[in-house]
Amino acid sequence: MRIPTRSREREEAATGAPSRPGLTLAAVAVVQFMVSLDLSVVNVGLPQIATGLGFGAVGLTWVIHAYALTFGGLLLLGGKAADRYGRRRLLLIGLGLFGLASLAGGFALEPGHLVAARAAQGIGAAALAPAALALLATTFPGGRARVRAFGIWSATNAAGAAFGVLIGGLLTEYAGWRWVMFVNVPMAAVALALAWRGVAADPPAARGGRPDVLGAVLATAGMTSLVFGIVRTEEYPWTSPVTVTTLAVSAALLAAFVHVERTTTREPLIRLGLFAGRAVTGANAYTLLIGAALAASFYFASLYLQNVLGAGPAAAGLMFLPMAVGVVAGSVLAVKLGYRLAPRTLLVIGGPLAAAGFAWFGLISPDGTFVTDVLGPSIIAGTGIGLCLGPAVSIATAGLAPHESGTASGLLNSSRQIGASLGLAVLGTAAHQRTGPIATPETLNDGYALGMTLSAALVAAAVLIVITVVPRARTSR
Template sequence: MYRNSGDRPGVVLAAAAVAQFVVALDMAVVNVALPAIRTALDFAPLDLSWVVHVYALTFGGFLLLGGRGCDLYGRRRMFVLGLAVFAVCSLAGGLAQEPWQLIAARAGQGVGAAAAAPAALAMLTTTFTEGPRRVRALGVWSAVNAAGGALGVLAGGVLTEYAGWRWTMLINLPIVAIALALVLAGVPAGEPSERRERLDALGAVLATAGVGLLVLGVVRTDTLGWGSPVTWATLAAAAVLLAAFVLAEAKVAAPLLRLGLLRSRWVAGANVLVFLAAAGQFAAFYFVSLYMQQVLGMGAAATGVAFLPFSLGLVAGTVVATRVTASRTPRTALVPGALLAAAGLAWFALISPGGSFLADVLGPSLVTSVGAGLVLAPVAAAATTGVAPREAGMASGLMNSSRQLGGSIGLAALATVAAHRTGTSADPAALNDGYAWGLAVAAAVFVLAAVVAIGVLPRRRAFTPAKQSPQSPLAENQLEGTPS
C-alpha cells in the first residue's frame, strides 16, 4: 500500500534516488580535482580547502531548516527549489574565473543540497508505508547514495584527467535535469502542511548558526589544530547556540525539531548510529585514497577506478540488507553490518609501504563496503520508524544532519589522530603508519556503532498510534522503547 494514491511510487523512488546520487557525488567528486583547481584559479594554499569545507558547512548548517521546510511548504516544492539552486550554483562553479566565485558557488550548492536531500527522503517515507515496501525503497535510495559517494572519487579522477576540472561541477547539470523531470512527472504539487504553522524562525537561526559553527570549528582543525584558541572559541560558541536551540524548541508550539521525537529509541538510536557510521566511512574513503596515491603512487584516474569494487560492495550490502529487513527489524542487519565493516577496516589497518592494490586494498574494500552497505539501508528505515507523515521532513533533516556531522567531525578527528602518528615526515613509510592507525581507529568507531545498535535499538518494530495532545498541534508517537 502507498500513502498517497496520487503519487507514482516508481517515479518518486527514481527521482529521490537520482537526487541523492548527485548530492552524494558532489561530496567527493571535487576532492581529486583540487590540485588542478589550485593551478587553474591560482588559489592560495590555505584557501583551497574551502572548496570542500564550505560545501560541508552550508549543507550541514541548513539541513534541519530544509527538513522542516518540507513539512511546512511541501516536499515537492522544496525538492524542486533545492535542486534548482544546486544546478545554478553548479553551472556558476563550472564557469568560475576567480577563487571567490568557486567558493561562493560551492556554498550555494550546499544550501540547495540541504533542501533537496531531506525532501528526497521525506518523499519516500510518505509515499511508502512502513514495512517491506518502504524497506525496499530505502534500500534503493541507500544503494544509490552509497554509490554516489564512492563513484565521486572515480568521476573526479577521470573527469579531471581527461576532460578538465570544470566538469566535476558541470557533470551535475544533466543529473539534476533527470531528477527534476522525474519529480515533475511523478509527484503531485500542493502538499504543504494543512495546519499552516509558522516557521520557527528563532529555532532556524539558532540551529543553522550552531551547526554551522560546529562544522566550521571542526573542519578548520586541518590548519588551526584542535588546541587553537580560535578552534575552542568557535566550538564553545557552537555549544552555546545549540544549547539555546534546545531550550527554545522546548517552548515553541511548532518547533523546527520536536524534542519528543528523540524519545523514540528508533529515532535516537538510528541518529547516533548514522553519526558513527558516517565518521568511519568518510575516514575510510579519505585514508584509502591517500594511501593509494601517496604510498602506492597511483594516479588520480587509477585511484578512482580502484574504488569500483568498494562501490559494488556497497550496493551488494544494501541489496542483502533490504531483503533481510523486509520482514525483520532493521537491527537484524545493522549489528552484523557494523561488525563486518569494523573487520574490513581492521584488515585495512594492515596496509604496508611496499604493498599493492591486490594485496592491501581489494580484499578489505570488499569486506568493508559490504558491511557498510548492510548498515546504510536499515539505518534510514530505523530513523523514520513510527514517524508521522507530517514530521517526515523533520526526521529526514535530522538524519541527514547526523550523517553530515558524523562525516565532518569523524574525518577531522581521525585525520588528526593519523597526523599525530605520522609526525612531520612525508616519507611513504611514515604516511603509511599514520593512515593505518587512522583506519584502525575507524574500525573501533564501527564497533561502537554495533554496540549502539545492540543496546539502544528495540528488538521489535511495533508501535502504538499517536495520541493528539490538546495543548499541542503535533501528535507524539508512542513507540516501543519510548517513555509515555
C-alpha cells in the same frame, strides 16, 4: 484490491495531480545519488583544484566542509519546510538551486568562488534531500514495496558516495576538475523532469507557525565553528587561546540552538520529544558515526592511492570500484534479508563487517599494492556499509506520524552530513599530527593508517550503540 485504488483516487483528487510511484522512486533515487555523489566526487580532484585555484592546505578542506556543513546544518529546516510547504515544491526548488550552484562552481575563478558554490550546493541539497526521502516514506508506507523502495534508496545513496570517487577521478584526469561540478547539472535536470511528471502536486499549504530560521542559523554556525576550531588545531594547539575561544563560541551557539528549540514561538525545527524514542536516538547516533567513518575513510584511501602508491586520479578512481560494488551488493542483500530480518539485526550484521574492513585498511604499508592492501578491505567494508544504510533509515522513520516524516528524514540526513564533516576534521587532524612536519611516503602512510584504524573504532562504537540503545523492534511492516 479496490480499497487502495479508491484511496489513491481520493488522494489524486485532493492534490490535483496523479501520483506515479515508479517515477517518484526514480526521482528520489537520482536525487539521493546526486547529493551523496557530491560528498566524495571532489576528493580525488583536490590536488588539481588546489593547483588550479591557488588553495592553501587548510583552505582546501573547506571544499568538502562547505558542502557538508550547510547540507547537514540546514537539513532540519529543509525537513520542516517540506512538511509545512509541500514536499514536491521543496524538491523542485532544491533541484533548481543545486543545478545552478554546480554550474557556478564549475566556472569558479578563485577559491572563495568555489567554496561559496559548494555552500550553495549544500543549501540546495538541504531542501531537496529530506523532501525526497519523505516522499519515499509516504509513497511506500509499508510491506514489501517499502522494503524494496528503501533498498533502492540505500543502494543509490551508498553508490553515490562510493562511485563519486571513481567518477571524480575519471573526470579530473580526462576532462578537468571543473567537470566534478558540471556533472551535477544533467543529473539535476533529469531529476527535475522526473519529479515534475511523477510526483503528485502538494496539498494546500499548511497554516500555522513559521519554521524556525534562527534555530537553523544557530545550528549551522555552531557546527561550522566547531569544525573550524578542530581543523585549526594544526596551526593552533588545543590549549591555545584561539582554539579555546573558537570551541567556546561553538558550544554557546549550539546551547543557544537547544534553548531556541525549547522556547521559540515559531515552529521548532525538531520536536525534542522525538529523542525520547530509543529507535530514533539510536539510529541517528549510529548514522552520525557511520557517516564520520565513511567520509574519513574515502578521504584517506584516496590520498593513500595517490600520495603513497603513486596512482593518478583516474587510476585511483578505478581502484575504488570494488568498494562501490561492495556497497551496492550490500544494499541489494539488505533488501533480500529485509523480508525476513528486522532492521536492527541488519545493523548488527553490517556494522562489524564494515569495522573489519576499515581495520584491515589500517594495515596499509608504504610498499603495499592494490591487491594486497586495498582490494580485500574495500569489498568487506563496502558490503558492510551497504547493509547498514537502508535499515537505519527504516528504524528512524518507522512509526512516526506522517506530518513528522520530513523532519525525521532531515534529522537523519543531518546526522550523516554533520558526522562526515566532524569525522573528516577530527580524524584528519589526528592523521596530520601522526604524519609530522616532514611528508614522506612512510610518514603519510602512518597518518592514513591511523585514520583508517580510527574509522574502524567509530563503526565499532556505532554497533555498540545499536545493541544497547535501539530496542528489539518488530520487523518492518
